[in-house]
Amino acid sequence: MSLYAKIRHRAGRFRLDVEFETGPGVMGLLGASGCGKSMTLKCIAGVIRPDEGLISYDGRVFFDSRRKIDLPPQVRGVGLLFQNGALFPNMTLSDSIAAVLKSRGDNAVSAASLVKKFHLEGLENHYPENMSGGQRQRAALACIMARGPSVLMLDEPLSALDSYLRWQLEGELARVASEFGGVTLYVSHNRDEVYRMCSSVCVMNAGRTEALRSIDELFESPDTLASCLLSGCKNYSRAGISDRGIRALDWGTELACAVRFGPDTEYVGVRSHYVRKSDTKTGTNVFACRIDRVTRDVFGTIVNVIPLGAPSDGDFSRIRMEMPREEATGLRAGDEIYVRIRPEDVMPLKK
Amino acid sequence: MDLFPLWNSIRVAGISTFITFFAGIFAAYYVSFAPRAVKGAFDCVLTLPMVLPPTVVGFFLLKTIGPLGPVGSRILALFGFKMTMTWYSAIFATAIVTFPLMYRTVRGAFETFDMDLQYFGQTLGLSDTYLFWRVRLPNCKQGILSGTVLAFARALGEYGATTMVTGYIPGRTASISTTVYQLWREGNDALAYKWVFVNLAISFIVLISVNMLETGKRSVAV
Numbered sequence: 001m002s003l004y005a006k007i008r009h010r011a012g013r014f015r016l017d018v019e020f021e022t023g024p025g026v027m028g029l030l031g032a033s034g035c036g037k038s039m040t041l042k043c044i045a046g047v048i049r050p051d052e053g054l055i056s057y058d059g060r061v062f063f064d065s066r067r068k069i070d071l072p073p074q075v076r077g078v079g080l081l082f083q084n085g086a087l088f089p090n091m092t093l094s095d096s097i098a099a100v101l102k103s104r105g106d107n108a109v110s111a112a113s114l115v116k117k118f119h120l121e122g123l124e125n126h127y128p129e130n131m132s133g134g135q136r137q138r139a140a141l142a143c144i145m146a147r148g149p150s151v152l153m154l155d156e157p158l159s160a161l162d163s164y165l166r167w168q169l170e171g172e173l174a175r176v177a178s179e180f181g182g183v184t185l186y187v188s189h190n191r192d193e194v195y196r197m198c199s200s201v202c203v204m205n206a207g208r209t210e211a212l213r214s215i216d217e218l219f220e221s222p223d224t225l226a227s228c229l230l231s232g233c234k235n236y237s238r239a240g241i242s243d244r245g246i247r248a249l250d251w252g253t254e255l256a257c258a259v260r261f262g263p264d265t266e267y268v269g270v271r272s273h274y275v276r277k278s279d280t281k282t283g284t285n286v287f288a289c290r291i292d293r294v295t296r297d298v299f300g301t302i303v304n305v306i307p308l309g310a311p312s313d314g315d316f317s318r319i320r321m322e323m324p325r326e327e328a329t330g331l332r333a334g335d336e337i338y339v340r341i342r343p344e345d346v347m348p349l350k351k
Numbered sequence: 352m353d354l355f356p357l358w359n360s361i362r363v364a365g366i367s368t369f370i371t372f373f374a375g376i377f378a379a380y381y382v383s384f385a386p387r388a389v390k391g392a393f394d395c396v397l398t399l400p401m402v403l404p405p406t407v408v409g410f411f412l413l414k415t416i417g418p419l420g421p422v423g424s425r426i427l428a429l430f431g432f433k434m435t436m437t438w439y440s441a442i443f444a445t446a447i448v449t450f451p452l453m454y455r456t457v458r459g460a461f462e463t464f465d466m467d468l469q470y471f472g473q474t475l476g477l478s479d480t481y482l483f484w485r486v487r488l489p490n491c492k493q494g495i496l497s498g499t500v501l502a503f504a505r506a507l508g509e510y511g512a513t514t515m516v517t518g519y520i521p522g523r524t525a526s527i528s529t530t531v532y533q534l535w536r537e538g539n540d541a542l543a544y545k546w547v548f549v550n551l552a553i554s555f556i557v558l559i560s561v562n563m564l565e566t567g568k569r570s571v572a573v
Binding site: 042045046047072073074075076078079080082084086087088089090091099100103104140143144146147149 | 465467468469470471472473474475476477478481485486489490492
């Protein structure tokens, strides 16, 4: 039971070139807006015909450009939940569910059980415009489950919701995905959602996929600039390789690195809370910085510093540190401090 | 006052609107899916009757469906009836002149149609035919309705092409617009005014009903 997709497609200047294979469980497709995530899902669903490629599920070929196979979306059995639900504005919830059940032509599920399962009691005669964002998503899920899909795809399902509803629906989606049990693709640009929802993740960058990996691999040791950005890391510098380790060009300092790195290392990244204040002025990866800005955040303090050795034209010279409020007391913009980065927290990155 | 022109105009406008309703919707549907180059070419041809002087449309019509034209002569020979100078000749003229109004309004509505609705429906297993009639059309209702009403109103007022293919035969081909012209030529201003007011009244009713349809869209079911 696995989904394989190899898709090449051009739309104007945009080029999509993705390939992955995934089994049961939730796979995340993580990428910035406009990187081709939604297009990938639409190709798998069959509503966009890719220029070339091969899409198959469990041995059944959905699309094969060589053998000229292109199953219509109606028979692929791929459920696709859109960002805004995409419910039909002219139909009430029960109309929509009834239409799907009728086209399916058996009585395996009943409308009433779906309404109950997705907590939609009392909304049967509502039009989508009279539902909240979360209700719309649940209603759309009820329609998808009425169809009985073998693959479930969720396209930024939480993006249109405000934060409270988002948290509620996220729990709901996690429950639906685990009850569903089949191949589930979860598309998002939000690393936190992906971290909580998915077991494996495929990073997409400018229309291309990187290798599929487990969620822990991505967050503990991202190896490319794109995946590191998506994993939420905020500090980057261009990098050169030196005999002692990595030279962080934008920070004007040498960094010892505990992770093995290859000659194709072009960037180095360090997460904000791994850049710490140093009490000593010397030591491994200790260097002097000037405080640029101190910002109080909800639960802590963000301190932006610029290394003293940074080139004056470096766009990436600013380093962001996050610390508890008590640690930041007394720090003011313009002060000089020493910072320290442990060698195991230095992440060498490929382009 | 002989009410034949009123009856004739409504009959002609009604039938030609019925034709352009379907023709316009299907042309709009297929053009909206056509590749870009084809789209441009089709769009030009289909919109042409709107920018051409109606007399040019009438001229082409006479040349095709007139008793000497390639179509007209054959139909006359096969079935023995003339396609010009009869009441139904006006249907060909008004259908062609009003077609672009329907086509363009509906195409505009189709272009703003949210394709995600179509995609969602397809993945739910609903057929393309079902989605066309039950999702696309209802959600483009506004555009389709205004296109229809505009086409009907324009058909009622069509003069140039109509007069060329039907002429003016009182009690047989006379329509409101040709009657007004005829009465003015005869200097019968009193009767001409009556017809002008009839025409104004119809136009008002049509436009007011569009506005009412648009504001009273759908009462919300809670």
